[in-house]
Amino acid sequence: MDYGARRVSALSRNVELKVRDPDPAATLARALALPGVRDEGEIRQRDTYFATTSGRLKLREEADARGARAHLIAYTRPDETAARASSYRLAPIAEPEALREALSSSLGALVVVDKRRRLLLWENVRVHLDEVDGLGSFAELEAVVEGGSDLTTEHERVAHLREQLELGEVVPGSYSDLLRDGPQVLLAAADAVMRNAYAAYSDFPVGAALRTPDGTVIAGASVENAAYPQGQCAEASAIGALVAAGHREISAVAVVAEKLDVCPPCGGCRQRLKEFARPETPVYLGRPGGPVHATTVGELLPLAFDEEALA
Numbered sequence: 318m319d320y321g322a323r324r325v326s327a328l329s330r331n332v333e334l335k336v337r338d339p340d341p342a343a344t345l346a347r348a349l350a351l352p353g354v355r356d357e358g359e360i361r362q363r364d365t366y367f368a369t370t371s372g373r374l375k376l377r378e379e380a381d382a383r384g385a386r387a388h389l390i391a392y393t394r395p396d397e398t399a400a401r402a403s404s405y406r407l408a409p410i411a412e413p414e415a416l417r418e419a420l421s422s423s424l425g426a427l428v429v430v431d432k433r434r435r436l437l438l439w440e441n442v443r444v445h446l447d448e449v450d451g452l453g454s455f456a457e458l459e460a461v462v463e464g465g466s467d468l469t470t471e472h473e474r475v476a477h478l479r480e481q482l483e484l485g486e487v488v489p490g491s492y493s494d495l496l497r498d499g500p501q502v503l504l505a506a507a508d509a510v511m512r513n514a515y516a517a518y519s520d521f522p523v524g525a526a527l528r529t530p531d532g533t534v535i536a537g538a539s540v541e542n543a544a545y546p547q548g549q550c551a552e553a554s555a556i557g558a559l560v561a562a563g564h565r566e567i568s569a570v571a572v573v574a575e576k577l578d579v580c581p582p583c584g585g586c587r588q589r590l591k592e593f594a595r596p597e598t599p600v601y602l603g604r605p606g607g608p609v610h611a612t613t614v615g616e617l618l619p620l621a622f623d624e625e626a627l628a
């Protein structure tokens with residue numbers, strides 16, 4: 318990434334927007350046709366995200382035709398579905414491996430995002446055409462804010478390019494969120510906890526993992542009882558742990574059963590999940606590394622009984 322002569326220690330700002338790109342070749346052709354655009358070529362980037370108490374922290378390691386570089390990037394960004402302003406600080410890193418080890422062992426590494434980025438520059442807007450491992454193709458616009466701008470120009474330029482490049486619906490959140498909200502991390506957690514299930518009567522162990530909006534993953538296993546109706550599903554166990562840990566919102570769900578490729582949550586658990594989720598909250602049914610049946614809480618429980626019915 319070319320940060321030019323910007324003062325790396327200063328707080329920098331940008332206005333940015335991310336969309337899924339179903340046709341990256343067409344977007345690239347449109348971007349290359351922009352008057353005055355500069356093609357900076359392809360960059361390989363690896364971002365390691367670390368656990369933080371506020372904001373986000375990632376180590377970016379990248380390589381392109383000009384060589385290899387690394388920066389530590391601290392930033393904040395509201396997750397909105399429009400173009401959004403974010404502020405960030407950059408620190409150049411001479412020994413990225415040593416820093417990655419130090420931060421991973423102290424703070425903890427949350428997720429690694431690998432991508433190929435085609436970088437184009439238009440005015441003060443960076444156009445990113447990204448191929449992200451495990452996520453697919455995206456286009457990003459990032460208007461770098463100059464001086465004490467009130468962001469009007471930046472928003473206008475982003476809107477202009479969005480139209481020129483025919484970019485679709487904005488994706489909120491970062492690639493790290495999308496990866497962490499994807500199926501694999503949650504399925505692995507559900508699979509791991511399933512091994513602790515107490516399935517003494519059915520011999521049908523089940524594990525469930527729930528993600529909260531702050532990225533926490535909470536898992537629970539099925540717990541049976543000699544008095545059969547006292548048994549508890551994995552989802553109920555996980556929800557109990559989620560509430561006990563102080564959370565009130567589920568942003569993604571995974572369910573894994575030892576003896577079924579796709580274990581549909583029982584009717585009661587659909588209602589339990591609905592209490593803390595939204596209709597669009599994803600539910601992943603499958604096994605880690607295997608085919609995943611992706612559905613949503615709303616699909617699983619149409620016409621749900623909810624607090625509105627009580628009112």
Ligand code: THU
Nearest residue numbers: 519521523539550551582583586
């Ligand atoms: N089970 C779950 O844990 N979750 C579901 O959604 C379906 C069923 C468990 C409960 C019981 O221990 C076993 O599967 C057989 O019903």
